Every structure is written in C-alpha cells, then in structure tokens.
Amino acid sequence: MKAFAELYANLDATTSSNAKLAALQGYFRQAPPADAAWAVYFLSGGRPRQLVPTRLLRDMATEASGIEPWLFEESYQSVGDLAETISLLLPESTYTSEDGLAVWLEEKLLPLRGLPPTELAERLPALWAQLDQPSLMLCIKLITGSFRVGVSKLLVTRALAAMAELDSKRVAQRLVGYTDLSNRPTAEGYLKLIAAESSDEHAQRGGQPYPFFLAHGLAQPVEQFDALLGSPADWQVEWKWDGIRAQVVKREGRLWVWSRGEELVTERFPELHALVSGLPDGTVIDGEIVVWKDAVQPFALLQQRIGRKTLSKKVLEDAPVAVLAYDLLEHQGDDWRNHSQAERRAQLEQVIAQCNQPVLLPSPLLTGRTWQDLARQREDSRKLGVEGMMLKARDGLYGVGRTKDMGVWWKWKVDPFSVDAVLIYAQRGHGRRASLYSDYTFAVWDGPPGSERTLVPFAKAYSGLTDEEMRKVDAIVRKTTVEKFGPVSSVTPSMVFELGFEGIALSKRHKSGIAVRFPRMLRWRQDKHVEDADNLGTLQDLLS
Amino acid sequence: MDLVIARPEGLYCPAGDFYIDPWRPVERSVITHAHGDHARTGNTHYLAAAPGEGILRSRLGQDINLQTLPYGERLVHHGVTLSFHPAGHVLGSAQVRLEYQGEVWVASGDYKVEPDGTCAPFEPVRCHTFITESTFGLPIYRWQPQAQIFAGINEWWRGNIANGKASVLFCYSFGKAQRILHGIDASIGPILSHGAVEPLNRVYRDAGIYIPETLYAGDFKKNDPLLRQALIIAPPSAGGSTWIRRFGDYSDAFASGWMRLRGTRRRRGVDRGFVLSDHADWPGLLWAIEQTGAERVMVTHGSVGVLVRHLREKGLDAQGFTTEYGDDEEEVTA
Numbered sequence: 001m002k003a004f005a006e007l008y009a010n011l012d013a014t015t016s017s018n019a020k021l022a023a024l025q026g027y028f029r030q031a032p033p034a035d036a037a038w039a040v041y042f043l044s045g046g047r048p049r050q051l052v053p054t055r056l057l058r059d060m061a062t063e064a065s066g067i068e069p070w071l072f073e074e075s076y077q078s079v080g081d082l083a084e085t086i087s088l089l090l091p092e093s094t095y096t097s098e099d100g101l102a103v104w105l106e107e108k109l110l111p112l113r114g115l116p117p118t119e120l121a122e123r124l125p126a127l128w129a130q131l132d133q134p135s136l137m138l139c140i141k142l143i144t145g146s147f148r149v150g151v152s153k154l155l156v157t158r159a160l161a162a163m164a165e166l167d168s169k170r171v172a173q174r175l176v177g178y179t180d181l182s183n184r185p186t187a188e189g190y191l192k193l194i195a196a197e198s199s200d201e202h203a204q205r206g207g208q209p210y211p212f213f214l215a216h217g218l219a220q221p222v223e224q225f226d227a228l229l230g231s232p233a234d235w236q237v238e239w240k241w242d243g244i245r246a247q248v249v250k251r252e253g254r255l256w257v258w259s260r261g262e263e264l265v266t267e268r269f270p271e272l273h274a275l276v277s278g279l280p281d282g283t284v285i286d287g288e289i290v291v292w293k294d295a296v297q298p299f300a301l302l303q304q305r306i307g308r309k310t311l312s313k314k315v316l317e318d319a320p321v322a323v324l325a326y327d328l329l330e331h332q333g334d335d336w337r338n339h340s341q342a343e344r345r346a347q348l349e350q351v352i353a354q355c356n357q358p359v360l361l362p363s364p365l366l367t368g369r370t371w372q373d374l375a376r377q378r379e380d381s382r383k384l385g386v387e388g389m390m391l392k393a394r395d396g397l398y399g400v401g402r403t404k405d406m407g408v409w410w411k412w413k414v415d416p417f418s419v420d421a422v423l424i425y426a427q428r429g430h431g432r433r434a435s436l437y438s439d440y441t442f443a444v445w446d447g448p449p450g451s452e453r454t455l456v457p458f459a460k461a462y463s464g465l466t467d468e469e470m471r472k473v474d475a476i477v478r479k480t481t482v483e484k485f486g487p488v489s490s491v492t493p494s495m496v497f498e499l500g501f502e503g504i505a506l507s508k509r510h511k512s513g514i515a516v517r518f519p520r521m522l523r524w525r526q527d528k529h530v531e532d533a534d535n536l537g538t539l540q541d542l543l544s
Numbered sequence: 545m546d547l548v549i550a551r552p553e554g555l556y557c558p559a560g561d562f563y564i565d566p567w568r569p570v571e572r573s574v575i576t577h578a579h580g581d582h583a584r585t586g587n588t589h590y591l592a593a594a595p596g597e598g599i600l601r602s603r604l605g606q607d608i609n610l611q612t613l614p615y616g617e618r619l620v621h622h623g624v625t626l627s628f629h630p631a632g633h634v635l636g637s638a639q640v641r642l643e644y645q646g647e648v649w650v651a652s653g654d655y656k657v658e659p660d661g662t663c664a665p666f667e668p669v670r671c672h673t674f675i676t677e678s679t680f681g682l683p684i685y686r687w688q689p690q691a692q693i694f695a696g697i698n699e700w701w702r703g704n705i706a707n708g709k710a711s712v713l714f715c716y717s718f719g720k721a722q723r724i725l726h727g728i729d730a731s732i733g734p735i736l737s738h739g740a741v742e743p744l745n746r747v748y749r750d751a752g753i754y755i756p757e758t759l760y761a762g763d764f765k766k767n768d769p770l771l772r773q774a775l776i777i778a779p780p781s782a783g784g785s786t787w788i789r790r791f792g793d794y795s796d797a798f799a800s801g802w803m804r805l806r807g808t809r810r811r812r813g814v815d816r817g818f819v820l821s822d823h824a825d826w827p828g829l830l831w832a833i834e835q836t837g838a839e840r841v842m843v844t845h846g847s848v849g850v851l852v853r854h855l856r857e858k859g860l861d862a863q864g865f866t867t868e869y870g871d872d873e874e875e876v877t878a
C-alpha cells in the first residue's frame with residue numbers, strides 16, 4: 001500500500017510525462033506481481049464498485065476524528081476532496097502497514113462491500129489506524145471508487161513494455177479488457193501481461209480486440225488542404241458517424257463486441273449475434289454502432305438504449321442497431337493492420353458482401369474531385385445526422401491510439417453549435433482543481449428580451465477555460481455566491497460564456513426540455529451583459 | 545470596558561490611546577512583529593519588543609521613531625501597563641499584554657507554538673481576554689514536527705545533487721527562510737540566497753542566531769557547475785522570473801503551511817511542497833487559547849468564523865475582529 005501511495009504522490013506531483021514514466025517503471029520494477037496486477041488495474045482506469053456508501057463513510061470518519069459534523073463540512077469545503085479531507089482529519093497513525101496493495105484490496109477492502117453499518121463501524125477505524133496520511137488518502141479513494149491520477153493508459157502500457165522489453169502494441173493488446181468489471185487482477189494475469197512473446201500468442205488471443213486507432217482533429221480552413229494533405233484522390237473519405245466506435249471480433253466460432261472504452265458490450269447488442277454465422281473465424285472489423293432504420297438515427301436514441309438495464313422487445317424494435325463497418329483489422333486469422341488502408345477497404349467490402357447480413361453495412365465512401373467539392377458535401381452533415389467527415393490516408397497503416405507515424409486519420413468536423421449562456425451555479429472540481437470552482441451550470445432565458453423571464457439551466461460544462469481564466473471565474477464566484485449546497489454555489493448571474501456543443505435533442509429529464517451533447521466553453525464573453533444571453537427559442541431553432 | 549477595539553485604522557486601545565499593528569498611519573503604534581502586514585510605515589511613534597529592533601529598522605527605515613522594551617519588562621502609559629512576551633513567530637515577534645484597572649488583555653499578533661531556535665519560543669500569558677490569529681484555523685491543519693520537514697528538505701536536496709539539478713526552495717524571505725537555513729544540514733552543499741533574503745540573514749546573524757554561510761545568488765553565472773549542488777533560497781515572487789532561469793535544470797519546492805493541501809500544492813506547480821509554517825496549527829491554536837485561561841477570545845485574520853463557532857461551542861465568549869492583516873505564508877507583502 002505504501003509503495004503504491006508513493007507512486008501516486010509522485011505521479012500527482014509532476015506534469016512531465018518522462019517523470020511519470022520513470023515513476024511507473026520504478027514502481028513496477030520493485031512491486032510484487034500480485035500488487036502490480038492491481039496497480040495496473042487502477043492506473044489504467046479500472047474502478048471496482050463503491051465499497052462503502054459515502055454518507056456512511058463520512059459519518060464514521062467524523063466520529064473517528066472526534067470533531068463536530070459542521071467542522072468536518074467546513075474542512076471538506078476547504079479541501080474539496082473527500083478522501084483527502086478524511087485523511088487529514090483522522091488521528092495520525094504512528095504505524096504503517098507493510099501489507100501490499102493486493103492484500104489490502106483482497107483481504108481488507110473488497111470484503112467491506114455490503115457489510116451492515118455496525119460491522120463497518122468496527123472494521124473501518126481499525127483499518128485506518130494502520131495507514132499513514134498518504135496511504136490513508138489512497139485507501140479511501142479506493143473505497144469510494146474515486147481513484148484518479150493523471151496518467152494515460154498509453155503511458156502505463158509504455159512503462160510495462162519498456163520494463164518487459166516488449167513491443168508496446170503487444171502490451172496494449174494484452175491490456176485490453178484488463179479493467180473489465182468481470183476481470184479480477186491476479187499475479188498470474190499480470191505476469192501474462194509482461195511475459196515474453198510466445199510463438200502461439202496469436203492462438204491464445206480469444207476474443208481480444210486490437211487497440212483502436214484514433215483520429216486527430218483537423219481545424220484548418222479548406223483552402224489549406226491541398227498544401228496540407230495533397231490531392232483528395234490520396235484519401236479515403238467517409239462520414240464521421242455519431243455512434244459508438246466498436247470492434248467486432250469473430251474467432252473460434254464466437255463473437256465479441258468491444259467498445260472504444262475497451263468494454264465488452266456483446267450482450268448489449270443481441271441483434272449483432274447474427275454475425276456469428278456470417279463472418280468467418282479470424283475476422284476483426286472496426287466500425288460504428290448506430291441506431292439504423294434505413295438511415296442513421298440520432299445518438300440520443302442509442303444513448304437511451306444503452307442506459308437500459310434490460311432490453312425489452314419494444315426497445316429492440318424502436319432502436320435497432322447496425323454496424324457501419326469501415327476497417328478490417330484481421331482477416332482469415334492474419335493481422336491486417338500493416339496492409340494499406342485501400343487494401344483493407346477492398347477486402348472489407350468483400351467480407352461484408354459474403355456475410356450478407358443487414359446489421360453489417362459498409363460505411364459509404366465519399367468522392368470529390370477537389371477539397372472544395374468535398375467541403376460542399378460536408379455542409380449536409382447536420383441534415384444527415386453525422387458530425388462531419390473522416391479523411392484516411394489511402395496508403396496508411398492502422399496505427400495504435402493517437403500515433404501518426406504509420407498513417408493518419410483526420411476528423412474534419414462541422415463547426416459546433418454555439419449559444420451565449422449565463423453561469424448560474426459553480427461547483428468545485430476534482431483532483432488538480434479541487435479547491436477551485438471549475439464546474440459550471442449554464443442557463444439561457446426562457447423568453448425573448450423585454451419579456452418577464454427567468455434563467456433556465458440547460459447544460460453543465462467544465463472544460464475550455466485557461467487556468468488563468470478559471471482563477472478569475474473562481475474569484476468572481478466566491479464574491480457573488482448567494483447560497484451554498486455542499487460543494488455547489490449558486491451565484492448572482494453576472495458572467496456570460498459562449499458554449500459550444502455537438503448535438504441537441506429534446507429531453508424530458510431537463511427543466512429546459514433540451515439536452516445538449518459535449519457542451520464546453522468556447523469563450524468567456526466578458527463583453528456581454530447577462531441580458532444579452534440567448535433564450536430557449538435560439539436552442540429550439542437548432543432542433544429542427 | 546474593552547481594552548482593545550477594532551477601528552478603521554487598526555486595533556485600538558482607548559484607555560492608552562495607541563494602536564496595535566495599525567494598517568493606516570497613526571500617532572502611536574505598538575508593533576507585534578515586522579511582517580509587512582503588521583508593521584507599516586508612516587506612524588509617528590513605534591513601540592516594539594527589543595529583539596525586533598534590527599529587523600524593524602531594516603524594513604521600515606533606520607530613522608523611524610522607535611522605542612523598544614525587552615520581553616517581560618513593563619511600561620505604564622496613561623495608566624495602561626504594557627509588556628511584550630515572545631510569540632515564537634519570527635525574530636522579535638511578541639504578544640502584547642495590556643493591564644488596566646485589574647483587566648488583562650493579550651494581543652497575540654501572529655504566533656507559533658513549536659520552538660525553532662531562531663526566536664524566543666512562545667510563552668502563554670494568563671489573561672481575561674485573548675486576541676488570537678486564526679490563519680490555520682481548521683482541523684485539517686496539523687503540523688509534523690519540524691525535524692521531519694527538515695529531514696525531507698535535506699533528502700530532496702541530496703536527491704537533486706545526485707541528479708545533477710539545482711534545488712530552488714521558495715519561502716517567505718523573512719522568518720521562514722532563516723528558520724529553514726537554521727534547521728537544514730548545511731554540510732550537504734553550498735547555499736545561495738536571493739537578494740530579498742540575504743539582508744535578513746545578516747540581521748539574524750547580528751542577533752547571534754546561527755545561520756550557515758550563504759552566497760549571494762546574483763553572483764553566479766548560468767552553467768556554473770556549483771549550481772548543480774546548490775540549495776537556493778528565494779521568495780515566491782522570484783518564481784517564473786528571468787532571475788530563476790540562470791539555474792538551468794532545477795527542481796523547485798515551496799515551504800508553507802498551505803502545502804498541506806494537495807490542491808494548493810498542485811496550483812503552485814512546484815515539484816515538492818514542504819508543510820512548514822510559522823503559524824500555529826489547529827491543535828496549537830486551541831492549546832494556546834486554553835493556556836491563557838481567557839474566557840473571552842477575539843479572533844482575527846484567517847478562519848475567523850470557524851474558530852469563533854468552535855470556541856463558543858466550548859463555552860467561551862468568542863467573537864471576530866475584522867482586520868486587514870494578510871497571509872505571510874503565501875505572498876511577499878513587503
């Protein structure tokens with residue numbers, strides 16, 4: 001536990017990737033495999049369900065600290081992070097447990113789940129007394145499922161690969177599914193991650209997908225495309241679908257569907273099971289899952305369906321899905337990622353034709369003589385329900401993550417929607433921003449200027465500001481706070497922001513009747529007065 | 545009758561007609577210590593504890609009209625008996641004890657309860673009413689013994705030498721800097737101090753306090769190999785300046801009580817945060833208040849509301865005093 005707490009502190013203390021990489025390698029070199037197994041799990045985003053309800057945890061921590069609940073609350077307000085607050089308030093321990101991360105999780109923490117409060121009240125203080133402050137904070141983060149640290153999965157992959165002297169793509173592939181809820185980290189599993197590459201590795205793969213190749217944003221004006229990209233003829237152009245990126249893996253007579261979050265989602269899309277008979281073994285297809293009724297349907301429909309615990313017949317009828325396939329990563333059991341985009345596409349079309357299932361469609365290719373021509377076609381994006389275009393180098397290979405060295409995918413998105421909205425609530429952030437008001441709720445007017453009107457909240461956003469701007473907003477929030485509800489403050493409306501978002505849909509769950517996708521702050525409109533902000537009518541116009 | 549009241553100019557003693565640490569110019573001022581937010585220029589008369597004379601003159605001017613009094617010695621002014629008692633905050637810092645017609649008030653200024661060897665340690669003074677600061681008035685603030693912090697700084701410094709990096713340690717230039725210099729292991733390597741720190745080192749040395757040899761950082765050229773071994777003590781305002789660039793590849797750290805929180809550590813953007821404060825932590829504040837035996841407590845700068853409420857719940861008559869004192873843990877104010 002102590003070693004992992006030290007690693008956490010080191011990773012937290014620096015913004016340099018090299019320093020983080022060194023810290024990770026240092027940790028993995030000395031960590032026993034059972035502990036390293038859990039460390040990889042947490043560092044690459046794994047999160048077991050919450051072990052103790054937060055309310056209960058707070059009450060017990062307050063009690064053990066011997067302070068009044070209001071003083072706990074004041075402290076929490078000042079710190080901004082629950083686990084840290086608790087770790088700073090509990091009696092200081094003079095003794096630190098030598099037990100490793102695995103023992104702590106498997107023998108001490110995971111068994112807490114579902115215990116009655118009386119039992120927890122006995123066990124928790126006894127566990128806390130075994131840890132120094134940094135380990136204690138970490139322990140509580142693990143208990144509440146709020147462990148987060150600024151490392152990417154790619155960095156963890158690189159650290160493991162460097163230590164084990166492996167190709168990092170191989171490690172990335174082995175890591176896929178590692179953080180799945182059904183996977184319990186074990187020493188054996190960890191040793192497999194870093195084991196020397198075996199000749200029959202391919203055969204052991206089971207349902208493992210490949211690491212997804214990710215696209216980069218292209219924001220330059222179209223006039224520069226010729227200079228930047230060359231001729232459109234060198235590019236494979238497709239729509240950018242607004243769905244769930246997924247890999248369909250067919251091997252050993254079975255089918256697996258993985259989302260880009262590397263979550264196994266096979267069970268959520270029963271209609272795709274038809275592909276078991278259509279696709280030959282040793283096939284992996286990359287594409288987008290969308291709701292499809294002769295044409296792509298709004299993402300909101302797909303989102304509603306994903307939110308359901310059980311898929312009723314009605315849901316399956318109302319929101320049937322299909323895969324819009326755009327890449328072939330494995331064919332006849334061979335890794336095709338080192339074939340060119342054009343070759344992969346040609347082969348993909350044959351596979352789809354032979355499969356002949358209505359749930360597997362090719363993502364259509366778009367053609368244009370010039371970039372200008374394509375730009376004109378792109379203007380139909382909104383009408384067609386797509387986010388813009390994808391440009392893929394025809395001679396490019398299929399890379400890993402955001403690499404650009406073997407080929408590149410550009411996402412050429414249409415400009416986001418935008419409205420001017422008023423900041424009405426502010427909430428303290430997490431981690432680095434824990435002591436700053438960094439998460440905001442925005443509102444627009446419910447009527448046109450001059451009418452008797454109120455502000456209705458419609459979106460939350462926390463990204464898009466510079467640190468400097470955020471500090472300024474924070475100061476204004478503190479000065480104009482009207483009321484506090486836990487970490488949330490309501491403020492006297494005074495700040496107007498230009499909010500950008502990708503999509504908009506009707507929603508019964510929101511007071512405004514509208515839900516927007518991926519809202520973010522584009523600009524702080526310090527030149528605008530609250531009265532100048534947009535009204536609901538502006539948003540409703542965007543719906544059509 | 546209240547011996548001290550809050551006025552727009554500062555904390556005022558009506559019976560004696562003088563101010564304690566006024567923030568606007570007045571006729572008669574009593575100064576608890578020489579931090580910029582407590583000792584300001586422009587007063588006609590100054591009265592302070594004798595060990596603070598050198599610092600006060602170096603900061604406010606050699607020619608200020610300053611009278612001093614050794615700790616514990618009494619002076620009667622308009623029937624008010626006044627004496628200074630060590631506050632353990634910085635060199636020359638004092639609590640002001642006032643006695644008038646059998647009523648005793650003590651104004652603490654800023655104080656710290658852990659003795660550190662660079663100034664006379666805090667002495668609790670019995671009184672009826674205690675005026676306390678509350679900079680770190682939340683139970684999350686609990687300090688580790690300073691020996692552990694100095695050990696941490698030594699270890700960081702040695703580690704940087706091993707990695708060929710200079711060690712830049714930011715801290716408040718008066719008090720914190722000298723306390724660190726006094727506490728660290730000077731045999732590890734050369735110590736350089738910033739121009740804002742060096743004059744204060746001299747005043748401490750003149751007062752007979754051990755401060756290891758320090759070199760003037762301004763005398764070194766970029767790429768001087770000695771920098772790779774050096775510990776550089778600088779005020780926070782030097783961070784991000786052109787001055788700092790001469791140290792090339794360096795590791796930086798910040799020493800302050802606020803470093804106790806991860807959020808402030810991260811916002812500082814330094815490699816290390818050392819939790820070292822010249823103020824009392826939460827248990828220190830409560831201990832000091834209890835030791836005075838006071839039934840009435842006036843709370844100034846910091847977490848006023850929290851400390852007032854807590855003391856009231858413990859049965860004391862507590863209230864807040866609005867002051868314009870700042871935060872000498874964070875920024876250089878003078």
Ligand SMILES: [Zn+2]
Nearest residue numbers: 579633654872
């Ligand atoms: Zn001070």
Ligand SMILES: [Zn+2]
Nearest residue numbers: 653654869870
């Ligand atoms: Zn002060």
